[in-house]
Structure formats: structure tokens, C-alpha cells
Amino acid sequence: MKIAFIGIGRMGAGMSRNLLKAGHELVVYNRNREKAEALTSSGARVANSPADAARDAEVVMTMVADDRALEEVVFSAQGIASALQPGSIHLSHSTISTVLARKLTTEHAQRKQGYLSVPAFGRPEAADSGQLVVVVAGPHEYVARCKPIFDVIGKETFVIGTEPVQANIAKLCGNFMIISMIESIGEAYATIRKAGIDPELFITTVNSLFSSPFMGMYGKLIAREEFSPARFVLQLGLKDVRLLLDAADDLASPMPLASLVHDNLLSALAQGQGELDWSSMTQVLARNAGLKTKT
Amino acid sequence: MKIAFIGIGRMGAGMSRNLLKAGHELVVYNRNREKAEALTSSGARVANSPADAARDAEVVMTMVADDRALEEVVFSAQGIASALQPGSIHLSHSTISTVLARKLTTEHAQRKQGYLSVPAFGRPEAADSGQLVVVVAGPHEYVARCKPIFDVIGKETFVIGTEPVQANIAKLCGNFMIISMIESIGEAYATIRKAGIDPELFITTVNSLFSSPFMGMYGKLIAREEFSPARFVLQLGLKDVRLLLDAADDLASPMPLASLVHDNLLSALAQGQGELDWSSMTQVLARNAGLKTKT
Amino acid sequence: MKIAFIGIGRMGAGMSRNLLKAGHELVVYNRNREKAEALTSSGARVANSPADAARDAEVVMTMVADDRALEEVVFSAQGIASALQPGSIHLSHSTISTVLARKLTTEHAQRKQGYLSVPAFGRPEAADSGQLVVVVAGPHEYVARCKPIFDVIGKETFVIGTEPVQANIAKLCGNFMIISMIESIGEAYATIRKAGIDPELFITTVNSLFSSPFMGMYGKLIAREEFSPARFVLQLGLKDVRLLLDAADDLASPMPLASLVHDNLLSALAQGQGELDWSSMTQVLARNAGLKTKT
């Protein structure tokens, strides 16, 4: 397929490479042009603007930092909304607000352009190896047309609903479940430590019940207080929890545990941990129990 | 080994049978004698009192409902403390308070009797099949002597420390991690449902990250609102959270998420859900989001 | 002084009347013109637009519903920003976001117009009788010039700082203290009621300590479950708590109790109480304790 890819960061680079390898025709755009040009050796063409990239594309994929960046990429004078052909489809991979997801749905529809929200779970390594967990929502027809793309970037694709915003909500709720597990580990560790028990031994014990490698991995990092380099930077994690709380507020769905982790992440931020891994939120819990922490 | 087993309920029956099968000599006692007698056909002898059962035993295992029941079994006139030979060991499998665990440690030591806290994770089915996750704490020597027993009742044994109470704390913290996951699922589902997304599809999606069969099982039951028959009765789950909060208070370790689930379990109890599965706590969260619930 | 008043609702009407009575020259504007015209008999002139009203004014006072309404009144083509003379002052009385307060500060400064945030505590009755509690922040010079106005509309004026946004934050924190008191009363009442104690007798007892007529008033209304007509509509109260949480987030100041009341107000909204008084949040607490409620 003729694909445009906007936003060649750590995630976008891996996704783009896999699309090229799979034989798709790729035009790429990045604000910092250098990162885009690194892909020319793999066969990508570099565009001068999002509009330029989108003009002849069947599908435009965007993977940018936040709402503001995506608004710029889509709605500015040289944005993709002005150039994308009717019938072509915009796939937004960024973790964005439900307000923006709804706006994109409406605005693209008015231009007879397709739109799908396609957030993904996974770290840059998973993007590199095409092992993302792809979450999609939007009209069946668009989902069907983009299936070849999902198969390239992910190991599994979940079609979560027919309204794009549903995928954004599912992604935010998924992230919420991760940070909730972190809160739970952090509180247990504070108590376990004060009782003189080794936290790694504890999590290994409990995980013989959960059998979750993911929990095992976080449990080990938290026990060892290894929060840098960050797997997921705390201030971005906090941003996602804010987006969830906004979405839940909009749906009139109270989420007290989401409020709790928000407050603890905010406390971590206030204490200078914004660039550490978001699991360093557990240091706040440890200090509140009177424990000394490394960071 | 010569073993006495006190408390032949759903868990104790399975554990006892496996010990008999493994060739151990078993004397059993149960307040309701009938349940004990069901084990005679498998080779057990039925005792008339805890003391009677304990008199000649190398190891006495107790699996009773709560602190009060265990105090009765150990410290009453016909209790095991009065009859157990010096050098013999008491293994307590019940989920009890840390106060009682400490008292048992001291009192048995004064009588030169051994004591280990040996709570276990697992449902009656796991007890039947010898697949419990065994958590032990206490002096090395006693742990070593009882290893053959742990190998029979469990699929894995974790020695968590040398003070018995540490095993009780680890068990309570493990239960806390389960109910925290339930809270997290419940809040996510309320939001997911109000957004028109199928909760089972959501949890399947998220679980491709966690890869936890345990989470998958709970996720499905909660999505289907299947809370009866209870896997773990809500009022017992609430009791365990209370024990944890008491233990954490005693250690000066604040656990705000444990407080949150306590309050939600209590609300479920106040609304008549005491006999349902403890995951029915999620109905409180659903109703607080204005959703109709089946139960 | 020559004053323009934009937003003649329940609050604005009383404030305007008092300004007229005190001899000030008043031009008024309201989207629904009828309400503005009711003031002509008291001597006010009715303007056709915010710009029209602001053109010759020394001071423009605005008292509108929310951020959106104020943005419209100030920044639209016929907004006051385009018409207010350099050196004239805009007093904003609405409870607005800190983001908008900062924007107003900057935008007016760029036009050499003055700006003060002047939220007030008090109900329409207090506006009618000139008994508001006036909270002001902004440059000393502007505060000094507007003092005669504050003396007319309020019984007391508190100058909280030199940056306008500080008054908005103080107002939001003040509202937070009220809803916190309501949460506290609501939880105490649930327990008190289940113990068979009369809540009015309880609050009278406790208030012999606090000696707060304000607490006594709320305590009585909540005890009697009198939530309609609303003194302060729940959905507006929820809006204010959201504004506070946004402001606190921006300042990296975690407010767990604000999060708690947010979640409970949201639950009340989800259960259809949006138009009741915000103290009806206590019904959520009562139901969560298994109590029957009137509403």
C-alpha cells in the first residue's frame, strides 16, 4: 500500500522499517528531518510537510507526542487534513485525549476521509520487532482495509469497537491497569520491607499465583529500585492518567484508584522524579512509610 | 511422619488425604466429628480433642476458620499446647492476625514446642490435588524437618523468612494484590461499559500484556457478573483485608489502596453481598458509576 | 465611576443594583437582553454588546457562567478586549480556570488594559444585600482604584496577592474546604445513623466545638435531606472541583481529599443528582453504607 508515516521517533522508526520490509511504499515526515532521512536507505521517501506526505497516500499513520503535536500535524495549514484524498484513511497511534479523538472522527468524516484510532501497547523494542499489541476502533470497512498494516506492526490486533474513541479509552484503561499493579506492588513492598521480608522473594511467591511475566519484570525493577533508564517516563505516565481521568469524568464514571495513582504520580513529580520510570512512584509510598529510598 | 491434622474443612480434607496417600500416619480432629470420620476409610484415626490428636504427633497441622477458632484449638484445656511434646512442631495454615502469630511463636517456644506459620494460596481444588502454593516462615531447622509435608500439599514452597509472622504478612499482602487487581478491573470495566465496549474483549486485550491466566479468569467472571457460588466469600476476604490493615498499622506502613478496597468491600457487605464472591465488590463500583447490576 | 457590568444573572443583578444605589454610572449587557432591561428602572443603560458596554467604562465587571462564556465575552469580535480603553480595568468575578485567568492577565496587559480576578463567596441573597466576601488579586494600583466597588458589593474584601490568578486559586481552595466539610458530615452521618443516633443532635453537639453557623446550616439541611431547591447546584460544584484539581495538578500539588470529593460528586451526577444541591453528595455516602435515602 501507499503509506505516509508522520512522526519518526523511537516507536515510529521501528514501525516504519517493518512496513518497508513488508514491501509497502512509504513516505515519511518528521519535524526533525534527520530522523526521517535515516529511513531513506531502507527505501522511504522524505516529505517536506505532513500535507506533502499525505497527498498520494492510501493511509496516513501518525505517531506523535501528544494532543498538541497531533493537532498541528493534522489541522495546520500544511496539515494532513488539507491534503488527504477522500477515501484515504488516517490511523492515529498516539495516546491522545478522547476530546481530540472525537474531533478527528468528525473532521475527517466531513472531508470524506477515513479515521481510525489505533493505539498500541508495547515498548520501542516491540515496535522494532513488529510485536506490538494493536488496539483498533472505527468503521469495519476501514479496519478491514488496514489489516495488512496491523499484521506488520503487531503480534496481535484487537478490534475494540466501531467508534474510534473506544480504542483510546481502552488504551487508557489498559495503562491504568498497569499503574494500578505498580501501586499495589509498591504498597505491599513497603509493608513487606518493614516486616524484614525480601521484596523479590515476595513477588516471586505471589507471582506463582498470577503467573504474569509482566508483573515479574516490574516487581524485580521496583524491588531493586531500578528506575533509570526509564521504560516509560513518569511524566508521560502521569499525562496518560490525566487523560483517563478526563475521559472517565466525561463518562461520569468515578475511578478512585485512578485518582489515587494520579495523586501519587503527581507527588513523585513534585519530588523531582519526572524523568524516572513511572514505577518510581513506589518511592513515594516507601517514603510515606518512613523508609529510606535510593532515589 | 506421625502427623495430627486439626480442622477438616474443604481445605483440610484435601490436604489430609494427600498426606495419607503419601504414607504419613495421620490422626485427625474436627469439631464436627463427621467430617473427620470421612477420612477413616483412607486410614486416618479420629481423635477426641486437639490434645488427644497432638499427644503423640511429630507435627500438628491446623487449618481452622479464624483467630478465635485457632486460639480455642491451641490454648483451651483440651488444646494442643497442653499436649504437644517438646521438640514437636505446630504448623498453622490459617490466615490469622499477626498478633496471634506472634503469640503462638512465643507460647510454643516457652513450652519448647516448634512453631511455623504456613499459610497457602490456593482453592480447595488445589488442596485436593496437592497444588497449593505454600508460604513458610520460621526457624530453618523446623522448616527442613517439615519439607516432606510441604512437598505433598503444594506444588511450590516459598520460605519467606525465619520469623513465623513473616509468612502471615506475606500471605495477607498476596491477598491484597489480588483484591487490588479486582478493584482495578472493576474501575476499568465501569468506564469501558459506559463507553460501549465489551469488558471481556477489553480484558482479553489487556491481558495480552499481562499474560496472566489468573487475571483472565477473574476478568471473565467479573465481566459476566458470576459471583455465586463464591470462589472466595466476600466477608472472609474483607476479614483478610482487615487483618492486613491491622498488620500494616502495627508496622506504621500506610496502605491507601488497601484502605480503598476495605471501604469498597465494606460497602458491598452493607449492601448484602457478604456471601457472594469477593470480586462482586466490583458491583459497588458499577453502581457508583450509575450502571445497573445483576446482583 | 463609569462601570460596565456584563452578565446579569442572579448574582449580577444584585451586584448591579447596589452599584447603582451607591451612585455609580452603569451600562449593562446580558445575552438575554430582558434581564438587563429590568435594571433600566434603577438607572442602568443597556448595551448591545460587551464591546458597546465597555467602550467608555473605567471598569468592566464580568459575572458569567464559565470559561467558555467569559472567553466569548472578552475575546469575540464584539468582546470587551477590543473596546476597553487603555488604563481601564476588567474585573472578572466568575469562577474560572487558572489557565484562563493567566490568559486574561497577559492579553489585557498587552492591550495596556488592567485586569483583576475578583471571585466572591456568597449566595445571590448576599449579592442582593452587598454582603459578599470579596477575594481580589492583582496589581496594587488597580486594587486601590476599585476599592469603592468592593466596598459596595461586599461586607469584607481580602487582597490575596498581586497576581490575579492567586484569587482564583484561593476561591477554588475555599470551595474545596466547604465540600470537604460536607464529605466529613456525610461520612459521620452514615455511621451515626447506623448507630441509631439522630444526626441533627450529633451536629449540634459537634458544632458546640466548631461554633460555625455555616456548618450548622449545612448539617441541618443534610440531616433533613433537603437538597432542593439547590443552594449550589451539584454539577457546578463538580465543575469547581475539576478546576481546582486542574490548578493543583498544574502546581504539582496532590490533593487526595479533593480527588475523593470529585469522585463522590461524579457518582452523584451519574446517579441523577446533577441539579440537586451539591451537599446531596452525602446521599452517595449513605447508600454506600447500605442506608435508604429519600432522593
Add this chain to the structure above:
Amino acid sequence: MKIAFIGIGRMGAGMSRNLLKAGHELVVYNRNREKAEALTSSGARVANSPADAARDAEVVMTMVADDRALEEVVFSAQGIASALQPGSIHLSHSTISTVLARKLTTEHAQRKQGYLSVPAFGRPEAADSGQLVVVVAGPHEYVARCKPIFDVIGKETFVIGTEPVQANIAKLCGNFMIISMIESIGEAYATIRKAGIDPELFITTVNSLFSSPFMGMYGKLIAREEFSPARFVLQLGLKDVRLLLDAADDLASPMPLASLVHDNLLSALAQGQGELDWSSMTQVLARNAGLKTKT
């Protein structure tokens, strides 16, 4: 009346002196005899044991530290239960658990002795000047007979119900409302401070709404970080919140704000603030917002 007073601490001394001044005949007992003897010059007789004090008394008043101390005073071999005449009345002024209040009710009734729970609000200064707020519950007849006593020790008496335990619950809920106010002030101050606003100016502003001298007093002490000497020692305040949570648990009444303040008080304790005033809990909130604190 012939009165015995057990527990001559800071509160008991003031109460005793006022009873003597009012012409009552007083026998006093204190574990540390010296403090009791200080009252002989005012006309009190010193007893050798609680039983000795109670033997001829119409009313025995107890004001001791906690459950354990009161159990000792009442139920030990030389306790008042063994000596108090049928028809005489025990007034318990201590803040005790509802479990003990119920036990006292039952045990005294079995001995045909009367029992009233009579907790009081007020500091030692109020005890000295007979200005306590007296909260009573129990059978009408006993309340009527003791009215002359309440009139001496308190400025106001509230009869809260006919079951003694109701007074204990009301007292615990009253204390909860105080610590809730402290939490609310603490969170507001953290935000206010980060916004560059003076907290004393803020609380003065807000209190023009509440008009509560009590709030003003706490607001000032917290703003100035004056937590020593303690008005009410943090670890005793924490004990009272624990008693409330136990009572509320027993009534199946969830109190999330009580849980929140419990966790924050516990965190303060873990950080070495146990002997400071309980309003120093606000330092935990300040530090969680990244603020430096004096203590």
C-alpha cells in the same frame, strides 16, 4: 453526692477540683499516688485501689488512657466492678472502643450497677474551668441522677441516646470531623503555598465564611507550623481514628475520608511525628507536594 474519681491526669485533676468546689464528697485514686494526693488539700480523700474508692460511692467517674487501662481499673481483682454497690453508677469519660463500651454496659448491668458513657470534648484548660462539652448516652434515669455532675464539669451537656455506646461513637465521629478539617486545611495550604499565597491570609478569608474560631485557631497553628507543645498528641489522635474505623467497620459503614486521614496520620507517625500535635499530619501533605517543612 459521694463520688469516686479514678484517673487523676491533666483532665481528671481539673474535673475533680470543680466537683470538690461544688461541694461534692470526693474519693480519688490514681496509679501514681502523688497526683491523687495533690487533691487532698482541696478536700479529697485518697483511696488505695479502685475498689476502695468505689465501695461507698454513688457515682464512680473514670478518666484513664485507653481500653487496657480501663479494663484494669474496672475488671481487675481490686477493680471497681467488684466493689461498686448495686444501684451506683459508673461514668466512663475515656475515649474507648465500642467493644469495651458494650462490655461495660453488659457487665455492670449483670451486677445491677449503672453505666453511662460520658466522653467529653475539650482540652485540659476546659476541664480546669468546667467548660467541657459533655456527651452522654445511657438510660434516662442514670442520666437524670448524674445531671448535677455534668453541670459542674461542662458548659453544655448533650444526651445523645439511651445506649451508652452511642456516646462513644458520637465522640469518635466528632474527633473525625476535626481531623477532617485539618486534612482539608493541609491540602489547601499545600496548593496555596505553591501558588505564592500566604496561608494565614487564606484561612482568614475562608473563615469569614465558616466563622469558626476553632478553625481559625487550627488554621493559624498549621500556617505557622507550630506543632509543639502538642494540644492533642498525634499518636493519641491516630488511636482515636483507629477506634472510629473499627466502630464503623462493625456498623458496616465505609468512611473513605477517615481511611485517608488514618493513612496520613500513620505516615506522620512513621516519619517520627508521634509526639507532635496531630495537626502536624499536614506536614506529610506538604512534603508530598514537594514543599520543605520545618519539622
